[in-house]
Amino acid sequence: MTPLEFLIEQSPALIVAVPLLGAFLTSLIGRVNEKARNIFALFIVCLTGVLIAILASDVLTSGPRLYVFGAQNLQVPMVRIIFEVDSMSIFMAIITIILALVALVYSWSFLKEYDGLDKFYTLALLLITSTLGMELTGDMFNFFVFLEISCITSCALIAFWITEGEALEAAFKYLVISSIGALFILFSIGLLYAQYNALNIATLASVLQFSFVDKIILVLLVVVLAMKAGVVPMHMWLPDSYGRAPPSVILVIMGATLASFYGILRVIFTLYGEVLTTTMRFNLPMHVLVGWLLIALAVVTIIVGVLMALIQSDFMRLIAYVAVAEIGYMLLAVGTGFAAWGTAYATTALHGGVLHILNDALDIGLLFLVAGAVYYVTKKRLLDDLGGLARTMKYTTVFLLIGLLAVAGMPPLNGFASKFLIYESVYQLNPILAIVAILCSILMLAIFVKVFYAAFLGPQRNITASTGLKEAPRSMLIAMGVFAAAAIFIGLFPNYVLDTLVKPAVSALLNHADYIGMVIGGV
Amino acid sequence: MFGLESGSGFWNPVLWGCIIFIAFLLLYGIRGFGRSTYKKGTEQESSFLSGNPESTPEEMQVKASNLYWGFTSSMKTLYNGLRSMHTGDVGDYVLWFIIILAILFVVIGVM
Structure with a gap:
């Protein structure tokens, strides 16, 4: 076995172990030298990124990879922890590590004035560990453990600005919501284990009967993960938390939020994929019913997210509501993909x-980083207190324009590519849904026109002009630049990303038999 | 690499970019047919407000919270409902979670 083959074989474990070890070492290094601590944390994330890249190249060329923690020759495979990494898991891991890397670069300047950075880096690395664990694991209880770690670390990070009462309140709300969610997840896993004597996702998927109890488990898992992903009307923790946490913290928490969304995909496609496509309810195939339920939640999420964003005057909170609406677009595509299972446009919707x-x-x-840069320079959150920033923050203004056009789905940026596929496929399921989605995208553009006009154009407000405004520091500009460049690149070469990463990920979701067969036949 | 096929539609950012570039060229060409009467540094630069003294730029700019007043005012009923839904009380957050749980239990066939 060559060193590279050994590295590939061990990479699923290392991807979680490296940031976990780094989390505790960072705190020790921080006691010696603060700059060394920052460099070390960045190095740990880069190293994890390299491991993810190595594993991704293997998974995308050779198929899913198993990693077994525990005895190799155990006769009962379901009691061991198995990591199963397929194209979907690795796609999510890539997103998480990009967010983490940019967040740490941004933190260098943004957080340098604050105390308690040892704790920040430890908690951020622990949150990255837990998010990656949620994405790579093939075990339900292990998923719960990582979810719990992500809840606790997220809560502590949301309260970073602990002297602000609202940050503490947001953290408390997040803790309550997360604890209730985690309790229901644990209850569901207990029910699964009681019925099938197994915790492995693939093993469970192969024996699931879709009994009365299985239906309860499905609803509990989907609703809790939807709440963690910020689906309306269970989204209210999200603007509270995103609106009060530092932008670098938001990026890492966003990774965990998207991992919860990934959890929904795993539950309905992999765990329940087989039974939902073969059972009926109200004379309808179950997948159609579940698909339309997701679509209904998605439409409400998009509409409420956009309408609430329109009336926000706090910059961060406004973006948080837009983030809620964006979750709605993803859910709309997934719902369409599930409701129209087996059709060509269902696959397009999932793409x-x-x-x-x-x-x-x-x-x-990118938009959160821009909002953070504005806060860093002006120390103001309310749009009414801002004005004329484009004169002094030229680069930040360009990044805001790229971000707002991309999020509103304007060509030729990345948001257009994905929304184009969503609109086209949703239209074939029901034209009204596509029209609602497009109208909300237009409203999203109007929201950011408001931000651009109020904060970046016009005269500089007295309250800000007196402070002698400057452009954001270099590390923050680099972080924003990375996201902006990626948005342009994906917008110009959508097919490259689609063929390389997205299509294999969707194929892994749809072919749940391969995922199940890997464990059942492979261990 | 550039094109994107949706099964029923087609998107090519490079083609789109070329069309936009040509459109801008055409607009620039059409602009050339107009008359150039604008003179910098003259009273043409000041805004015309009939009968009223000119306000300062700070006073003239509409604040963010007032920018879409017409839209939010015309949808007052909807916004009142949305505002009352967002109480900020964590007990209500849990209540919404329970409501969605109950709806899904009914639809999926648990209740």
Whole structure:
């Protein structure tokens, strides 16, 4: 076995182990030298990124990869922890590590004035660990453990600005919501284990009967993960948390939020994929019913997200509501893909939806970084207190324009590519849904025109002009530049990303038999 | 690499870029047929407000919270409903979670 083959074989475990180890070492290094701590944290994330890249190249060329923690020759495979990494898992891991890398670069300047950075880096690396764990694991209980770690670390990070009462309140709300969600997830896993004596996703999927209890488990898992992903009307924790946390923290939490969305995909496509496509309810195939339920939630999410964003005057909170609406677009695509299972446009919808996960991370991430840069320079959150920033923050203005056009789905940026696929496929299921989605996208553009006009154009407000405004520091500009460049690149070469990453990910979701067969036949 | 096929539609950002570039060229060409009467540094630069003294730029700019007043005012009923839904009370957040749970239980066939 060559060193590279050994590295590929061990990479699923290393991807989680490296940031986990780094999280605790960072705190120690921070006691010696703060700059060394920052460099070390960045190095750990880069190293994890390299491991993800190595594993991704293997998974995308050779298919899913298994990693077994525990005895190799155990006769009962379901009691061990198995990581199963397919194209969908690795796609999500790539998104998580991009968000993490940019967040740490941005933090260098943004957080340098604040205390408690040892704790920040430790918690951020732990959150990255848990998010990657949720994405790579093939075990339900292990998923719960990583979800719990992500809840606790997210809560602590949301309260970063602990002297602000609202940050503490947002963290408390997040803790309550997460604890309730985690409790229901644990209850569902307990029910699964009681019935099937198994915790492995593939093993469970192969024996699932879709009994009365299985239906309860399905609803509990989907609703809890939807709440964690920010689906309306269970979204209210999201603007509270995103509106009060530092932007670099938001990026890392966004990774965890998207991992919850990935959890929904895993549950309905992999765990319940087989039974939902073969059972009936109200004389309808179950997948059609579940698909339309997701579509209904998606439409409400898009409309409420956009309408609420329109009346926000707090810059961060406004973006948070747009982030809610963007989750709606992804859910709309997934719902369409599930409701129209087996048709060509269902696959197109899933292509659009999965590509939109990446685009959402880049575009919403970019807008949060811009909002953070504005806060860094002006110390103001309210749009009414801002004005004329384009004169002094030229680069930030360009990044805002790229972000707002991308998130509103304007060509030739990345948001258009995914929304184009979503609109086209949703239209074939029901034209009214596509019209609602397009109208909400237009409204989204109007929202950011408001931001651009109020904060960046016009006269400089007295309140800000007196402080002697400057452009954001270089590390923050680099972080924004990475997202902006990625948004342009995906917009210009959508097919490259689609063929390389998105189509294999969707194929892994649709062919759940391969995922199940890998464990059942492979261990 | 550039094109995107949706099964029923087609998108090519490079083609789109070329068309936009040609459209801008045409517009620039059409602009050349107009008369150039604008003179910098003259009273043409000041805004015309009939009968009223000119306000300062700070006073003239519409604030963000007032920008879409017409839209939000015409949809007052909807916004009142949305605002009352967003109470900020964590108990209500949990209540919405329970409501969605109950709806899905009914539709999926648990209840």
